[in-house]
Amino acid sequence: MVLAIDFGTSNTVLCRWNAATQSSEVLALNTVSQRTSGPAVVPSLLYVEDAQQNQVLIGQPVRDRGLDRSDRCFKNFKRGIGTSIQGFLPDLDGCTLSFEQVGEWFLTQVIDQVKQQEEGLDELVLTVPVDSFETYRSWLGTLCQRWDISRVRMIDEPTAAALGYGITDNKTVLVIDFGGGTLDLATVQLSGRRSQALGYILKWGQKSMGNSAQQVSTAKVLAKAGENLGGADIDQWVAQYLCDQHGLPMSSLILRLAEQLKIQLSATPSANESYFDDETFESYDLTLTREQFDAILQQQGFFERLDERLTQVLQQGRRQGVDVADIDAVLLVGGTTQIPAIQSWIHTQFDGTKVCCDRPFTAVSSGALQLQQVKLTDFLYHGYGIRFWDRRNNCHGWHSIIPQGQAYPMIQPVELVLGASTEKQPSIELIIGELGSEQGSTEVYFEGNRLVTRRAKAGQAAAQSLNEKAPNIATLTPPGMPGEDRIRLSFTVDQDRLLKVTVEDLLTEEVLAKNQAVVELS
Numbered sequence: 407m408v409l410a411i412d413f414g415t416s417n418t419v420l421c422r423w424n425a426a427t428q429s430s431e432v433l434a435l436n437t438v439s440q441r442t443s444g445p446a447v448v449p450s451l452l453y454v455e456d457a458q459q460n461q462v463l464i465g466q467p468v469r470d471r472g473l474d475r476s477d478r479c480f481k482n483f484k485r486g487i488g489t490s491i492q493g494f495l496p497d498l499d500g501c502t503l504s505f506e507q508v509g510e511w512f513l514t515q516v517i518d519q520v521k522q523q524e525e526g527l528d529e530l531v532l533t534v535p536v537d538s539f540e541t542y543r544s545w546l547g548t549l550c551q552r553w554d555i556s557r558v559r560m561i562d563e564p565t566a567a568a569l570g571y572g573i574t575d576n577k578t579v580l581v582i583d584f585g586g587g588t589l590d591l592a593t594v595q596l597s598g599r600r601s602q603a604l605g606y607i608l609k610w611g612q613k614s615m616g617n618s619a620q621q622v623s624t625a626k627v628l629a630k631a632g633e634n635l636g637g638a639d640i641d642q643w644v645a646q647y648l649c650d651q652h653g654l655p656m657s658s659l660i661l662r663l664a665e666q667l668k669i670q671l672s673a674t675p676s677a678n679e680s681y682f683d684d685e686t687f688e689s690y691d692l693t694l695t696r697e698q699f700d701a702i703l704q705q706q707g708f709f710e711r712l713d714e715r716l717t718q719v720l721q722q723g724r725r726q727g728v729d730v731a732d733i734d735a736v737l738l739v740g741g742t743t744q745i746p747a748i749q750s751w752i753h754t755q756f757d758g759t760k761v762c763c764d765r766p767f768t769a770v771s772s773g774a775l776q777l778q779q780v781k782l783t784d785f786l787y788h789g790y791g792i793r794f795w796d797r798r799n800n801c802h803g804w805h806s807i808i809p810q811g812q813a814y815p816m817i818q819p820v821e822l823v824l825g826a827s828t829e830k831q832p833s834i835e836l837i838i839g840e841l842g843s844e845q846g847s848t849e850v851y852f853e854g855n856r857l858v859t860r861r862a863k864a865g866q867a868a869a870q871s872l873n874e875k876a877p878n879i880a881t882l883t884p885p886g887m888p889g890e891d892r893i894r895l896s897f898t899v900d901q902d903r904l905l906k907v908t909v910e911d912l913l914t915e916e917v918l919a920k921n922q923a924v925v926e927l928s
Contacts, residue, residue, distance in 0.1 A: 407423070410533070451474055452479070455478075475662070476658075482587060482638045528557065534560055567737055568737060569596075577595075585637065586638050586741065586742070676695045716755065722811070807897050815901040892911065895909055
């Protein structure tokens, strides 16, 4: 069986490939999926029963038993995976927890449920946010190896959504993927052509190649942008508004009611929920109108942030020769796109006849399965650099080597000449960093015991080291001395996103490394 998982901040959706019908279908997990009239989703909730014994409960049963109000329940934990956050997670049962551990428990439970319910899980496709760093992708890849699945692939969430909407070939689409934790946009050009072979980008193992001529679609990613902004942030804003209005303390129950009010407002002009304080024994009537809700969004600069991301992705598209008028369809993905104020914002930007919103929850996981029939052309979303010591500012800095937006595989290498930094330096190591965009960057952090986000200051580009235990790429014989150019580095990125380096000793004219893999890039 081929399975795709759209691991979301609020909900997780699974789709499997039906070989008989050559189409994807949503997979409902009998014990943990939400039982509603809509598509079967697994609420991204996890309750820790016993941390030492790895006993946890996930999905809908957590909500049914009212455990989502407990301090032992985790939600929105996807946002903290692979990020450097300020704050802490509670110790449970004598165990210190991390977001990575909570995410591992959740996804492992999902895989276990699939294996119990279905036969033969042979291939897995995982979707990732556009703005995710390689630490998140690497965490996913390491986790997959423990599940004993022979073939694993990853694809950006909005790119998968473009395929999942079933748009006919030779179209250019803009995907707006707005879920519980992230806002992702991508412009994707879909076209049909004949191909003699179809390759898969794998996380490990050998490439599988088809050798028969077949009609294969090409999905070319022209532009993409994203940031940590989602429905969970809106819930926080609404909850804080309710607390301020009624003088209530922030709690998991207030957050849950805020989410319910937000959902109600997608269908009605006003919403109402009742709150009972079990300490004071007082009852409160919590009401919210669309006008009040829209005012909260305005006060938080919400629409300005949407404008920034849309401008960013449209500017990238123009550099590829695609203007706004060339976009054939605007595809809405994620529960947050169902908010009327957001749909109104979208309709002010685009012709309403181009907007499609009928597959908000299933397009990503369904589209991920289309990778079997699609050749994907993509580029690196982040830039990459090497770390150096900045003597002027007395701190580490980053020297860019691979720019943001670099298409891969690279044809021309990037060259860099380095010298020794100390007397009789025996070797040279390289620490590679992933450099985020300065424009509109966000940080994940704690406020009290709540995991939220905030905007980074202008000019502060996020950077994450990819290989803190830096490999020795060059042994210098004789040892290097300061003040002289000693080695030439030639960097390339291959078709599997591997950053490779060739190292030449300028003193001895010896090649010390030839296309040596350093790190995998996102």
